[in-house]
Amino acid sequence: MTFSIDGSDFIHAGEASSGAKKALTKLGVKAPVVKRAAIAMYEAELNTVIHAGGGSAEVDIYPDHVLIRVTDHGPGIPDVRLAMQEGWSTAPEAAREMGFGAGMGLPNIKKQSDELLIETEPGRGTTVTIRINFTV
Amino acid sequence: MILKDCIKVLEAQVAVSVPDLEMDIQVACGADLMSDVMAFACASNEMLLTGLVNPQAIRTAEMMDVKVVVFVRGKQPGEAVLELARQMGICVLTTPLPMFTACGVLYSHGVLGKGG
Ligand SMILES: Nc1ncnc2c1ncn2[C@@H]1O[C@H](COP(=O)(O)OP(=O)(O)OP(=O)(O)O)[C@@H](O)[C@H]1O
Ligand SMILES: [Mg+2]
Numbered sequence: 001m002t003f004s005i006d007g008s009d010f011i012h013a014g015e016a017s018s019g020a021k022k023a024l025t026k027l028g029v030k031a032p033v034v035k036r037a038a039i040a041m042y043e044a045e046l047n048t049v050i051h052a053g054g055g056s057a058e059v060d061i062y063p064d065h066v067l068i069r070v071t072d073h074g075p076g077i078p079d080v081r082l083a084m085q086e087g088w089s090t091a092p093e094a095a096r097e098m099g100f101g102a103g104m105g106l107p108n109i110k111k112q113s114d115e116l117l118i119e120t121e122p123g124r125g126t127t128v129t130i131r132i133n134f135t136v
Numbered sequence: 137m138i139l140k141d142c143i144k145v146l147e148a149q150v151a152v153s154v155p156d157l158e159m160d161i162q163v164a165c166g167a168d169l170m171s172d173v174m175a176f177a178c179a180s181n182e183m184l185l186t187g188l189v190n191p192q193a194i195r196t197a198e199m200m201d202v203k204v205v206v207f208v209r210g211k212q213p214g215e216a217v218l219e220l221a222r223q224m225g226i227c228v229l230t231t232p233l234p235m236f237t238a239c240g241v242l243y244s245h246g247v248l249g250k251g252g
Pocket of ligand 1: 089
């Protein structure tokens with residue numbers, strides 16, 4: 001499944017994750033696993049909207065896991081180690097007023113996922129790949 | 137505490153109703169930053185209290201399987217928020233109580249936070 005992520009406002013942010021959540025539920029994936037996938041993908045989706053002007057998501061479902069790949073062509077992440085720290089955020093004030101910028105998104109993704117890969121290049125963009133296993 | 141009683145002690149208005157007003161609310165969380173809410177994800181998060189009135193509060197509830205969103209301090213959600221909640225089958229309440237008081241009232245009636 002491929003989703004495009006509109007980066008122009010916060011109204012539509014989350015629609016891709018919502019679609020993926022429905023699809024996983026329909027396929028009979030267990031609710032706690034769907035919840036982990038939904039939270040991780042939603043955080044990644046929001047990051048493209050807040051930090052990178054939107055992007056796209058690819059969700060591939062296998063018999064025992066799901067791979068979620070969220071890609072943007074934004075500014076990239078200069079220091080991934082720093083970005084992974086709880087509380088670290090460069091979110092602009094406008095984003096904070098919308099309820100973002102706790103600096104908890106990437107740590108949340110890490111916590112919910114079985115594997116997390118962040119590929120990023122300054123000035124070119126970021127791809128976040130999340131693997132969620134179906135076994136609890 | 138069942139939802140109907142939560143509504144009473146919160147002095148809340150029901151902005152979006154759900155069929156099951158008897159559902160048991162065991163765990164709640166209160167925060168204004170959505171990633172703080174998601175950091176709190178556990179097996180059962182039934183209620184989210186927040187001062188953040190925008191569609192992302194409902195989206196966050198949707199991802200976390202939260203069934204009830206309470207907007208505190210008398211904040212009134214707009215139509216976009218209500219419409220999304222209706223689509224998702226999420227109950228929306230508004231309470232005049234500020235965040236601390238709203239959480240305190242629920243806690244004193246036996247609703248717990250994550251980890252008791
Ligand atoms: N897709 C991205 N493109 C560019 N920078 C990013 C991207 N994702 C994350 N970052 C950088 O990493 C930081 C930490 O991200 P994280 O998701 O943990 O927190 P946040 O988005 O700032 O706040 P929160 O997720 O809690 O609302 C961001 O503030 C930003 O500097
Ligand atoms: Mg984030």
